[in-house]
Amino acid sequence: MIEFNLDVALVIQLLVSTVLPLLVGLVTKTVTRPGVKAVLLATFSLLxxxxxxxxxxxxxxxxxDIGQGLLLALPTFLIAVGLHYGLWKPVGAAEKAQELFAPSTVTVHENASPKPEPLIDLD
Incomplete structure (x- = not known):
């Protein structure tokens, strides 16, 4: 006899671990040091x-069972880190999550010629 059972809590834990890197991106800025992001990710995994x-x-x-919760924090952290570097970062989702709440910036490009060219040639 073969039986297939999935613990709902473990499925939820797996799903949460896939979006944790994006959550860290939402609550940090693009200039935040990687060490701070890693500590946040570990904290979110534990919580x-x-x-x-x-x-x-x-x-x-x-x-x-607090032991079960503590034990599940490690694979949750490892899955989140693996997905960050293996999926979210290469496709640009991590950067987009960080830019979501960042203030927009305006970039001004200078013209290469010192004198602006006229729109209508009068000669």
């Missing part, structure tokens, strides 16, 4: 792992 495990315990009516 979501603990909260997902808490939700699973409350839903099932069982005792909250």
């Amino acid at each position: 979501t792992s603990l909260l997902v495990e808490l939700g699973a315990a409350v839903t099932a009516g069982t005792t909250y």
Whole structure:
């Protein structure tokens, strides 16, 4: 007999870990140091792992297993880092997430010639 069961909490955890790098991009600026972003990603991974495990315990009516939540934080962090460098960064989604709330900037390009050319030739 073969059985296929998926724990809803683990599926939610996997889905959350795929969007964590984008969430870090939303709450940081493009000039934020990579070390700060890594600490934020690790913190988000830990918090979501603990909260997902808490939700699973409350839903099932069982005792909250903090060890399970702490253990799930590591693969969540590793999946998030892998997806950041393997998917979100190469396609530009990480940068777009960071630019989403950034103030727009105006770039002024100078003309190469010192004298502007007339629109109508009068000669």
